[in-house]
Amino acid sequence: MGLRCIHCGSEVKKLYVQYSPGNIRLMKCENCKEVADHYIECEFMIILIDLILHKQKAYRHLLYNVLTxxxxxxxxxxxxxxxxxxxxxTCIFF
Ligand SMILES: [Zn+2]
Structure with a gap:
């Protein structure tokens, strides 16, 4: 299972290109022309809040792009x- 765009769910080759440490460029999805996964740059608390709010994009980020x-x-x-x-x-029997 490869990396996926969080907007349309289509498969992407890379989520970002790293030019130097701390200098990355987010890749765009070829299908919907949006940034494939902008949660890469977000802090964990923002992702957690979006997960609590049941945002589909946050779940796609977590399930497809983080938990590989x-x-x-x-x-x-x-x-x-x-x-x-x-x-x-065992505890049931005692
Ligand atoms: Zn897309």
Missing amino acids: QDVIDAKGILWKSSLSYLMLD
């Missing part, structure tokens, strides 16, 4: 959830 396969440790989540399930299941 490289970031998520699926094996660790599986082990932790299995262990939690077994512990909670």
Whole structure:
């Protein structure tokens, strides 16, 4: 699953180009001609507020452009959830 434009949801190759440390240029979506993901430059609190307000663009940013396969440790989540399930299941019997 690749990176996606937060406005139209179409796939984009890059979200930004970095010229030097701290100097980036946001890429535009080829489909809708908008900046593909402007949340890259926003602070976490702004993104969190938009997530609380259920803005679709903020969810697209989080799900498609932040939480990629490289970031998520699926094996660790599986082990932790299995262990939690077994512990909670044991508590039912006592
Ligand atoms: Zn777009």
